[in-house]
Each structure stands twice: as C-alpha cells, then as structure tokens.
Amino acid sequence: MGVEMMLCPICHKECVVEQPPCADEHDVCPEWLCVECGAALFAGWLGSGSSSAEPAA
Numbered sequence: 827m828g829v830e831m832m833l834c835p836i837c838h839k840e841c842v843v844e845q846p847p848c849a850d851e852h853d854v855c856p857e858w859l860c861v862e863c864g865a866a867l868f869a870g871w872l873g874s875g876s877s878s879a880e881p882a883a
C-alpha cells in the first residue's frame with residue numbers, strides 16, 4: 827500500500843513516486859517526487875486534460 831507509479835519525464839519510464847509532506851493542506855495533494863531522480867511530478871498532468879505535457883516545439 828502507498829506505492830504509486832508515475833511516468834517520469836526525466837527517467838523516461840514509470841518510476842515509483844512518493845508524496846512529500848504537503849504544506850498547502852490539499853485534500854489530494856498533486857505533488858509527487860520520483861524516488862529515482864528526485865524530480866517533482868504533478869498528478870494534475872493526468873487529471874486536468876487541458877494543457878499538454880508535450881509542447882509542439
């Protein structure tokens with residue numbers, strides 16, 4: 827329990843991510859950290875659907 831996988835753009839693969847302590851008291855905090863490279867990932871990338879994670883440039 828508590829282990830989440832997320833596609834890390836730094837590692838270019840699905841990595842185990844962990845949730846850092848939230849300072850903003852979100853009900854569901856979107857902040858995650860890749861345990862392999864330490865990159866901050868945001869679950870909102872998956873949920874909002876409006877802004878793409880891949881800019882055309």
Ligand SMILES: [Zn+2]
Pocket residue numbers: 848849850851852854855856857
């Ligand atoms: Zn938060």
Ligand SMILES: [Zn+2]
Pocket residue numbers: 834835836837838841860861862863864865
């Ligand atoms: Zn990573």
